[in-house]
Amino acid sequence: MLKLDRLTIQYGALTVARDIDAQFEAGNIYTILGANGAGKSSLLKAIFGELAFSGTVAYQGSVQTKSQLNAWRKPIAYMPQDSHTDAELTTLEVVILGRMDALSRHISDELLREAVELLAELNISHLAHRSIRSLSGGQRQLAMFAQALLRRPKILLLDEPVSALDMAHQINLLDKVRHYTQQHQLICIMVLHDLSLAAQFSDEVILLADGDIQAQGMPKAVLQSEILRKVYHVDIEILTSHQGSPVIHPYRKRQASV
Known part of the structure; x- marks a missing residue:
């Protein structure tokens, strides 16, 4: 179990997270939602130890x-939102760096095979020997995700992992996230902006606003029109997919005709 106890994050006089209490269990995907500036990325950075905070992370x-x-x-x-790199490395080499702790002058056949298999599972084998600098933003995201999985983590922190991907690759990557989380009993915490994707792929969602958790629980319970209207300041219509998950449709009210 990963546990946050009274976690508070401040940037000078600005408090982006205030007395956050939360627990995360193995085998589950937790998605952090909220408007821009709500503290979603800061929460991931604090858990990873990249950002100072008060309180406890255990x-x-x-x-x-x-x-x-x-x-x-x-x-x-930890897969940050910005996957840009200036390294003169191939995609395969970048993925292998995920196991830097196990690297020596000689890369084992087992490690190389595992990296190649991950590239194949993400449908990017053809990028293996291309320079990481030459890839598109979406291709780099897939490569960095492969690097994260090669670490064989117990906790997976993903900050906007599908922001640069088209729909097909979004579903492919999030399917892999779900598969690895369940198969290896990981704790997965990710940040998404797409509420409908969050509803489809999350066991629980956490809605942040004004430095506080406004709601947390199963997507159907949290993703309700009233609370989303309050957090995002936009009118929301909740539909239901054929799989039974919420589909979030924001819309602008029509102006009354004069």
Whole structure:
């Protein structure tokens, strides 16, 4: 279990998260939602240990501290929103860096095979020997996701993992997230802007606004018109897909004719 206890994040006088209490269980996908500036990315950075905070972040009895940050990060794979890199490396080499702790002068056949298999599963084998700098934003996102999975994490932190992907690749990647989370009993916490995708692929969603958790629970319970209208300041229509998950449709009211 990953547990946040009274987690507070401040940028000077600005409080982006205030006394956040939350628990995350293995085998589940948790998606953090909220308007721009709600503190979604900051929450992931704090969990990873990249951002200062007050309060406590603990995992399996171990508490995050600055002095033990390397040990804290060992079971965590963090995929930030910005996947840009200036490294002169191939896509395959970038993926293999996910296991930097296991690297030496010689890359084992097992590690190489695992990296190649991940590229194949994400349908990007053809990019293996291309420079990572030459890839599109969406292709880099897929490569960085493969790198994250190669770490064999216990906690997977994904900040807008599908923001640069087309619809087919969004579904492919999120299907992989769900598969790996369940198969390997990971704790997956991701940030998404697409509420309908969050509803389809999350076990729980967390809605942030004004530094506080406004609602948390199963998507059907949280993604309701009234609370979404309050958080996003837009009129919302909730539809239902043939799979039974909410489909969130924002709309602008028509102006009355004069």
